[in-house]
Amino acid sequence: xxxxxxxxxxxxxxxxxxxxxxxxxxxxxxxxxxxxxxxxxxxxxxxxxxxxxxxxxxxxxxxxxxxxxxxxxxxxxxxxxxxxxxxxxxxxxxxxxxxxxxxxxxxxxxxxxxxxxxxxxxxxxxxxxxxxxxxxxxxxxxxxxxxxxxxxxxxxxxxxxxxxxxxxxxxxxxxxxxxxxxxxxxxxxxxxxxxxxxxxxxxxxxxxxxxxxxxxxxxxxxxxxxxxxxxxxxxxxxxxxxxxxxxxxxxxxxxxxxxxxxxxxxxxxxxxxxxxxxxxxxxxxxxxxxxxxxxxxxxxxxxxxxxxxxxxxxxxxxxxxxxxxxxxxxxxxxx
Numbered sequence: 283x284x285x286x287x288x289x290x291x292x293x294x295x296x297x298x299x300x301x302x303x304x305x306x307x308x309x310x311x312x313x314x315x316x317x318x319x320x321x322x323x324x325x326x327x328x329x330x331x332x333x334x335x336x337x338x339x340x341x342x343x344x345x346x347x348x349x350x351x352x353x354x355x356x357x358x359x360x361x362x363x364x365x366x367x368x369x370x371x372x373x374x375x376x377x378x379x380x381x382x383x384x385x386x387x388x389x390x391x392x393x394x395x396x397x398x399x400x401x402x403x404x405x406x407x408x409x410x411x412x413x414x415x416x417x418x419x420x421x422x423x424x425x426x427x428x429x430x431x432x433x434x435x436x437x438x439x440x441x442x443x444x445x446x447x448x449x450x451x452x453x454x455x456x457x458x459x460x461x462x463x464x465x466x467x468x469x470x471x472x473x474x475x476x477x478x479x480x481x482x483x484x485x486x487x488x489x490x491x492x493x494x495x496x497x498x499x500x501x502x503x504x505x506x507x508x509x510x511x512x513x514x515x516x517x518x519x520x521x522x523x524x525x526x527x528x529x530x531x532x533x534x535x536x537x538x539x540x541x542x543x544x545x546x547x548x549x550x551x552x553x554x555x556x557x558x559x560x561x562x563x564x565x566x567x568x569x570x571x572x573x574x575x576x577x578x579x580x581x582x583x584x585x586x587x588x589x590x591x592x593x594x595x596x597x598x599x600x601x602x603x604x605x606x607x608x609x610x611x612x613x614x615x616x617x
Contacts, residue, residue: 328558330550338550341538341604348603349531362532364426366519368418370395374436375555376429378528379411381520382451383443383541387548389414391561430534437555439537440528441544444606445597450581451574452520453503460495467518471498471506478502500581501589508592525599538604583614590615 349355368377373395379385389410393403396417406413421429430438443451456464457471458481472480478501498506510517519527530538537554539547552558582590590612594601601608 328549328553330546330553334546334550337543338537338539338547341540342535344605345530345535345538345603348599352599354531360529360532362423362426363527363529364423365420366527367421367426367533368392368414369421369426369429369436370418371429371432371436373555373557373560374432374434375551375557376426376436376438378440378533378535380440380442380448380524380528382448382455383441383524384539384544384548385441386410387544388441391557392418394561395557435536437537437551438533438535439539439551440524440530440533440535441539441541441547442524442600442604443541445523445600446582446593446606446608446611447541447574447578449504449507449521449593450500450578452518453500453581454574454577456520457498457503468497471502472496474509475502475505478505500584501586504585504589504593508589508596511592511596523597523600525603530603540604579610579614582611585611585615587612587615587617 346355354360363378366378368379370376370392375392375395377388377392379389390403393410393414394400396414398413398417403410403413430436455461457468479499480496480502481499482496507517507521517523517526524530528535537547537551539551549558552561585593590608594608594612600606
C-alpha cells in the first residue's frame with residue numbers, strides 16, 4: 283500500500299502501466315468462450331471392429347428391453363417427437379439431435395452433407411441449427427415414418443450422454459455464461475430460490491466490461507428444474523430427458539451412440555452410411571475453460587441428496603435405458 287501511495291504522489295507512469303497490464307489480463311481471462319473447430323485424429327481402426335458392432339447391438343437390445351418393460355413400445359398413447367429429427371435422404375441418415383450430446387459436431391457433419399462449405403459454416407458458427415433447418419425442415423410424424431421405412435433402410439441414430447453431465451454442460455453454456463437469450467430465465471431462477479445462493483462474476487459484452495453480475499448457482503439451477511418437473515411443466519430442450527425428446531421406443535433407432543465412446547461410434551455411423559470420405563473428422567467444442575467431464579463432479583457434489591434423488595426420478599428412463607450410474611453423485615452430495 284505504501285508503494286502504491288508513493289507512486290500515486292509521484293504521478294509515476296509505472297502504476298499506469300501496471301494497471302493497464304492487470305486490466306488486459308483480466309479482460310483476456312474474461313473473454314466469453316467461442317466455438318472451437320478442431321481437426322480430430324483419424325480413428326485407429328478405420329473399419330469398425332466386431333467389438334464396436336457388438337457393443338452397439340447390446341445397447342439397442344437394452345433400449346428395446348426397457349421400452350417393453352414399461353409398455354412404451356405399444357402405439358397406444360405414445361407418439362414420436364418427429365420435429366426434432368433431421369433427415370438426409372441422399373445418404374440414408376436420420377438423426378435425433380440431443381442438445382449437449384455432441385450436437386455441435388454432428389450439426390457440422392449434417393451441414394457439410396447438405397452442401398455447405400466449411401467457410402460458410404465458420405462464417406455462421408453461432409447459428410448451425412438455423413442453417414441445418416434451412417436444409418432439413420421439421421417433419422410431421424407421417425413424413426418421418428415414411429422416411430424411416432424407405433428403401434434401402436436408413437441408419438437412424440441418436441447420441442446420448444449421462445443426463446447429469448448434460449445438466450452441467452447446459453448450466454455452463456446457458457446459465458453461467460452471458461447467453462443473452464437466457465437472461466430472462468437466469469432472473470427467474472435467481473428469484474425462485476435466493477436461499478440457495480447466487481454466484482457473481484464479471485461479464486464482457488461486445489468487448490465492454492460490465493463489471494460484476496449475478497447469475498444462478500448450480501444448486502439454484504437444479505432446484506428450478508426439479509420444481510418444473512414436480513409441477514409437470516415442459517423442460518427446456520437442453521435439459522429435457524432424452525427419452526422424452528427423442529422417443530426411442532417409437533423411432534426404432536439403428537444406433538445409440540454415446541458421448542463416452544463417440545470416436546468409435548461416429549466412425550461406425552460414417553462407415554455404415556458410406557459418408558466416411560465426405561466428412562473430415564472434426565471436434566466442435568464450446569468449452570475452452572476445462573472439459574465438462576472433468577468439472578462435472580465439482581458441480582454435482584454441490585447438490586443435496588434430496589436434489590440428486592429428484593434428478594434420478596426425473597431422468598429415470600434415461601439412466602435405465604442407457605445404463606448410467608448415479609451412486610457416486612449420491613455419495614458426495616450433502617445431507
